[in-house]
Amino acid sequence: MASPMEVYNASQTSLPDTMHATISSSQSGIMSKVLENTGVWSVLFTVLAIAVAYDQIQYWRQKGNLVGDPFKIPFIGPFLESVDPKFSKYYEKWTSGELSCVSVFHKFVIISSTRDMSRKVFNSPTYVKPCVVDVAHKLLRAENWVFMDGKEHVEYRKGLNGLFTRQAMESYLPSQQQVYNEYFESFLRMTKAKSGAPQPFVYPLRELMCAVSCRTFVGHYMSREGVKKIADDYYYMTAALELVNFPFIIPYTKTWYGKKASDQVIVAFSACAAKAKIRMRQKGAEPECIMDRWVQQMFESERYRERIAKGEQVPQEEKPSMLLRMFSDYEISMTVMSFLFASQDATSSACSWLLQLTADRPEVLAKVREEGARIRPDSKAEVKLEDLEQMEYTRAVVKETLRYRPPVIMVPYLVKKAFHIPEANYTAPKGSMIIPSTWLSLHDPEAYPEPDTFDPERWISGTAEDQGKNWLVFGTGPHYCIGQNYAVLNLILLLHKLSTDFDWHHEITPLSEEIRIFATIFPKDDLQLSFSRRGEGLVAAQ
Numbered sequence: 001m002a003s004p005m006e007v008y009n010a011s012q013t014s015l016p017d018t019m020h021a022t023i024s025s026s027q028s029g030i031m032s033k034v035l036e037n038t039g040v041w042s043v044l045f046t047v048l049a050i051a052v053a054y055d056q057i058q059y060w061r062q063k064g065n066l067v068g069d070p071f072k073i074p075f076i077g078p079f080l081e082s083v084d085p086k087f088s089k090y091y092e093k094w095t096s097g098e099l100s101c102v103s104v105f106h107k108f109v110i111i112s113s114t115r116d117m118s119r120k121v122f123n124s125p126t127y128v129k130p131c132v133v134d135v136a137h138k139l140l141r142a143e144n145w146v147f148m149d150g151k152e153h154v155e156y157r158k159g160l161n162g163l164f165t166r167q168a169m170e171s172y173l174p175s176q177q178q179v180y181n182e183y184f185e186s187f188l189r190m191t192k193a194k195s196g197a198p199q200p201f202v203y204p205l206r207e208l209m210c211a212v213s214c215r216t217f218v219g220h221y222m223s224r225e226g227v228k229k230i231a232d233d234y235y236y237m238t239a240a241l242e243l244v245n246f247p248f249i250i251p252y253t254k255t256w257y258g259k260k261a262s263d264q265v266i267v268a269f270s271a272c273a274a275k276a277k278i279r280m281r282q283k284g285a286e287p288e289c290i291m292d293r294w295v296q297q298m299f300e301s302e303r304y305r306e307r308i309a310k311g312e313q314v315p316q317e318e319k320p321s322m323l324l325r326m327f328s329d330y331e332i333s334m335t336v337m338s339f340l341f342a343s344q345d346a347t348s349s350a351c352s353w354l355l356q357l358t359a360d361r362p363e364v365l366a367k368v369r370e371e372g373a374r375i376r377p378d379s380k381a382e383v384k385l386e387d388l389e390q391m392e393y394t395r396a397v398v399k400e401t402l403r404y405r406p407p408v409i410m411v412p413y414l415v416k417k418a419f420h421i422p423e424a425n426y427t428a429p430k431g432s433m434i435i436p437s438t439w440l441s442l443h444d445p446e447a448y449p450e451p452d453t454f455d456p457e458r459w460i461s462g463t464a465e466d467q468g469k470n471w472l473v474f475g476t477g478p479h480y481c482i483g484q485n486y487a488v489l490n491l492i493l494l495l496h497k498l499s500t501d502f503d504w505h506h507e508i509t510p511l512s513e514e515i516r517i518f519a520t521i522f523p524k525d526d527l528q529l530s531f532s533r534r535g536e537g538l539v540a541a542q
């Protein structure tokens, strides 16, 4: 290709002066443009080359001795892979080393895979804190307690423990059973509408779990339609909170729909909190949901403080076990939304696998039914907490489901202060993300022999119960799941009630055991189920 100088020289022919002048002036214009553009391009190219080199060097610097790709795809890293996350890719990462890394855009991400390394991260609150995608602050509100850290977090959390005690759990049972009854009937109708043919049930089960959560959290302060609306909208919130999403809100994108949904949930829960405050002021009002319990504890604290202010000598035993301040309707709403946020995807995932795994193993289901009938012979009677507590085998099935298919496979944490990990001879840089994973710990053959076999017996006659260190289903350390007992109990209730009154058929497809990741994990074929009333026979074309 001709150089700019050659182009210039070739234009030097003899022409009339005026023309020459005109041509030469226009030529010099072109020339200066070419020169100018060349300059711009070479500057741009140089800047780009420096940026690529900087990005790469930065990656090497942060990577240190960690396992990871030797080179980073400039700037984006494996971004395209994370848009459609594949379980096999995550698995590859976990098995590649105790600590491995990737860099996506400017974010350096460290993945810890083994039990001990993951425990180390969970238990190092001085160096790490839970982290969420940027947009979560907009959806859940920046002042939400889930974003608190250190002492402030510990203190706030103490005030919530009373909502998950045994007594509290007992009071939530009647509403939960009502929701199950309603939804199981609707599953029958859905099956009939398809003439008994199996259909994807992952989404109806999500809605069921959302409805159960809403009833547990806000009782009957919300109408059935209101619950249904939240169940529908919640999907947008999950989509907006995926790990890879725009950090800002652009109209008509997932984050925009997610924000709209969260605004509506906040308003709806605030209205419920106001109603709970009115009802719980009434004499003899008994708490029926989480909001009632919380508000009741606030009122008890308020009364105690008033008595003290009047100079009364209040006996120690009349002092509330936890003194709470009065929270505003908005604050209550935000906290209850955090429960929904933390529970919705995990319980939906657990419930999907629970129904799939038990449907595929009739011998397991038969034992669940036998136990249920023995402990609660009158199947029309209300299920009591003592009944559920006695269901040792059903509990084992739930725990094995959570081990075999842990809903939460990774928990993102942020490194808030350079975090030295002597075992790996590595220091995680401040500002990086570190993600303890749960899968390898829960599939550790030393703790759970033949870990890829679904075997509830390991929780009864085996040693699974003794493997506390490996049981990372609900995390560990200061942020471990506050709702874990509630979650397990609720799944026992679901399995017991469903198996007592209904049959369900699962159409096994080549994708049934494959894992789809959408915040948590789901069967890749979306769980093809059909339902019938127990004893009436399945209508399905099986």
Ligand code: HEM
Pocket (backbone or CB within 6 Å): 122, 130, 146, 157, 338, 339, 340, 342, 343, 346, 347, 350, 406, 407, 408, 411, 472, 473, 474, 475, 476, 477, 478, 479, 480, 481, 482, 483, 484, 486, 487
């Ligand atoms: C099968 C169901 C569930 C699973 C597998 C699950 C799992 C988890 C995990 C892995 C964590 C992170 C723990 C850590 O960082 O150490 C967590 C945190 C949390 N979970 Fe759950 N969860 C479930 C159900 C629930 C339910 C039903 C609720 C509420 C009613 C709930 C409320 C929370 C909250 C509030 C946190 C954050 C706690 C904190 O930061 O102090 N979860 N959960």
